[in-house]
Amino acid sequence: MARHIDPVCRLCRREGIKLYLKGSRCESPKCAIERRNQPPGMHVRRGKMTEYGERLREKQKLKRFYGVLEAQFRRYFQLASRSTGNTGEELLSILERRLDNVVHRLGFAPSRAAARQLVAHGHVKLNGKNCNIPSLIVKPGDTIAVKSRPKSMTTVKLNQQAHMEPIPDFLEITASEPPEGRVVRAPGMGDVDPRLNKDKELQTQLIIEFCSR
Numbered sequence: 001m002a003r004h005i006d007p008v009c010r011l012c013r014r015e016g017i018k019l020y021l022k023g024s025r026c027e028s029p030k031c032a033i034e035r036r037n038q039p040p041g042m043h044v045r046r047g048k049m050t051e052y053g054e055r056l057r058e059k060q061k062l063k064r065f066y067g068v069l070e071a072q073f074r075r076y077f078q079l080a081s082r083s084t085g086n087t088g089e090e091l092l093s094i095l096e097r098r099l100d101n102v103v104h105r106l107g108f109a110p111s112r113a114a115a116r117q118l119v120a121h122g123h124v125k126l127n128g129k130n131c132n133i134p135s136l137i138v139k140p141g142d143t144i145a146v147k148s149r150p151k152s153m154t155t156v157k158l159n160q161q162a163h164m165e166p167i168p169d170f171l172e173i174t175a176s177e178p179p180e181g182r183v184v185r186a187p188g189m190g191d192v193d194p195r196l197n198k199d200k201e202l203q204t205q206l207i208i209e210f211c212s213r
Contacts, residue, residue, distance in 0.1 A: 008113075010040045011064045015057065017199035019065050023110030055210035058203050065196055066095045067112045072135060077211045088204030089189050096170075096187040099126065100134035102144055105193065106171055106181040107163035108156045123152040138183050145180035153178050165195075 008021040013036065049057075063073045080090035095101065100115040103124060109115035116134040118124060124131060125145045126138070138144070146156045156179050167173065170187040174180050196202055 013037070014039050015061045015064065017061065018195070019061070020195050021064075021067070021111060021113060023114065052210075055206045058206040059210050062095070062196075062202060062207060065193075066098065066101060067116065068095070068098075068135075074211070081212075087208050091204070091207070092189065092192050093187050094137060096192060097137045097139075097183070098134070099124075099131065099136045099138055099144070102138055102171065102181070102183065105165070105168055106144065106173065106179075107160045107165075107167065108144075108146060108179060108181075110159050110162065114159075118155070123147055123155065140183050140185050142183045143174065143180060144182070145175070146178045148178040165193075168193075 008019075009031075011019055011021065016037070016039070018031065059073075063070070068076070076094045077087075077091055080087050080094060083090045096105075100112050100119055103109055103115040103118060104112045108124075109118050119134040120132050122130060122132050123146060125147060126136070127143055128145070146152050160179065167181075168187065168191045170183065170185050170191045172182050172184055174182045
């Protein structure tokens with residue numbers, strides 16, 4: 001499984017916003033944006049951003065927020081562009097239906113990176129079967145459960161106690177022993193993680209224009 005192994009706080013500094021890649025640390029004074037809110041690297045005075053740069057930054061912001069690589073993002077955009085609905089809404093819906101994102105938003109993991117690790121290490125079941133593919137796209141009616149073994153349940157319950165974000169309407173908790181959730185319906189624009197638009201509203205049209213070049 002490919003993954004980003006460089007310091008993730010640099011990604012937040014490069015985009016100039018919090019991407020919430022480290023869970024609760026991002027809400028603390030230790031956050032890199034709070035301490036050093038400037039892009040990484042050699043700091044020289046930059047001119048006005050070009051139209052290409054604006055579109056690139058919007059695409060990078062969305063891609064890095066959900067923790068996907070470029071090839072994955074391009075594949076999701078192709079799927080969204082072939083659908084009959086709005087391309088931007090469909091793209092966000094696909095990203096929200098990734099298994100690692102669902103595990104995170106159910107409160108089973110403090111961040112999407114932690115959720116990917118939880119799934120990859122075999123702590124999660126999908127529809128009663130073992131699943132270790134974080135990028136799998138779930139469907140309405142799917143159930144996501146934590147394995148009923150001490151290590152898995154202890155880890156998830158600690159995360160649930162510390163989880164402050166409300167569970168979105170397209171998901172529901174169906175059991176607590178072991179923790180289990182269900183996808184009620186396909187997510188819409190109103191179900192997207194509100195932290196994505198917290199510092200600066202995402203402009204999906206710019207992303208569509210960039211990826212359609």
